Amino acid sequence: MIRIEGISKEFKEGIGSRKVKALEHLTLDIHKGEVFGFLGPNGAGKSTAIKILINLISPDTGHASIMGKDVLDKDTRRHVGYLPENPYFYDYLTAEELLWFGGKASGLSSNVIKEKTGELLNKVNLHSARKRQLRTYSKGMVQRAGLALALIHDPEVAILDEPMSGLDPIGRKMVGDIILELKSQGKTVFFSSHILTDIERFCDRVGIIVGGRLRLVDKLNNLLASGNTLEDVFLKEVEKAGGGIEI
């Protein structure tokens, strides 16, 4: 469903300065219908990998595809819903207008957009605030509006970058329920998170990335089989990579 093959990416740290490796030969296959958790410390390369999948940045080497289509092809995104980390939307638009844009840009008819908007805004508990401009929303409300936007066109693949960030426990439960619902519908969910309990709750498989290199990919059951917690596994991988955890 999602295939990343040997992707590397370097960024310049300002003019004339040294290059920093954000991703190093990342290869990853995510299967249809699975919920995949992408785990890593800050600056590990999670968001870079996700942005390559959305074609916001291009890899130096390697290739990525979704549903068999190259991510460089804009039509690939017809089947992909994306929630960026700390999303920021247009201040003066309402949630309804935001979803209208998402639907129209994805080729939906006005009737379908209207129906899906009501349904999704109810689901993320923003229906009563649907006519309010987004600048009046709290961080959690913006995050939930972003999730509704990502799902307005009923995508086959949901790519969620830190979907729980900035949410209170109720909001986190709401997002969790949506992820489980997507899973029950046979959709593929690829999400990054710092919150290990969320990964444990929702994911079928987990990938741990440290310093731009994928250190481990396995089914969650296998990782926890020896009595370890996900935290133990994660910390061990970070330690093996020679990195520390920012506290």
Place this chain on the structure above:
Amino acid sequence: MTALWPIAVITFKEGIRNRAVYGISIFALLLLGANLLISGMIMQEVGKVAVDMALSTISFAGLLLVLFIGINLMAKDLDKKTIYMVLSRPISRFQYILGKFLGMTLLILVTLSVLSIFAGLSILMVKMSYPGYFPRFSWSMVALAISFTTLMLILLSALSFLFASFASTSFITLVLTIITYIIGQSISDVKALVEAPQIVGIQVSPLTVKVVQIAYYIFPNLSLFDIKTQAAHGLAVSPSYIFWVASYGFIYTCIAIILAAIIFRRREFP
């Protein structure tokens, strides 16, 4: 078109609801209101002053609109990463630029149309108060002058898009757009001056002449669009001038937007 329209609509809505639009409009309306007072105080060339002031107000308000709202509409997308939500849709970079530009053009057209109605009213009221001062007045010249101003603002906006396509911050885009506006307004006069410095008794090095000549062909000649004086004096403008200036504005705008799209295609959004 399927992708362009939604981008244009949200760009227009985001622009028109910006409080700064109301600020600029109120400021323009105050100036247009002041037109009545100033015309009454001068009591000579009243017609010319009223038309010139009304047209200058529209031009200035339009410039503020492009500089402080238009630039933000695109540059803020990059600064605040709003662009993620747009480009994560099945939308190409070219469609993004074109859709944004269409939205901005719509914003300029709507705002200037509203201001033009008030400008027309202010001229009409002065004309009714002092009919003797409007012997050669022509509404069609006023309309033409506003149309040229609109075209100039659309061109300037296209250039701001070009700058935003490679600039790292909205401030750099703003500075480059202001510099282009200033050079564009004066380059024609400066070229005439450096090519015939003996008229004003100054000496100009050959290098300066060359630099100015190069700048003349790179920067848009925005003074071509300024026919406020002709409109104020009721002087006719030839149809060929209208055709060539309109074509110049249209072609320059298209080139700026195509260049912006080409640069934007290679841009990354980390």
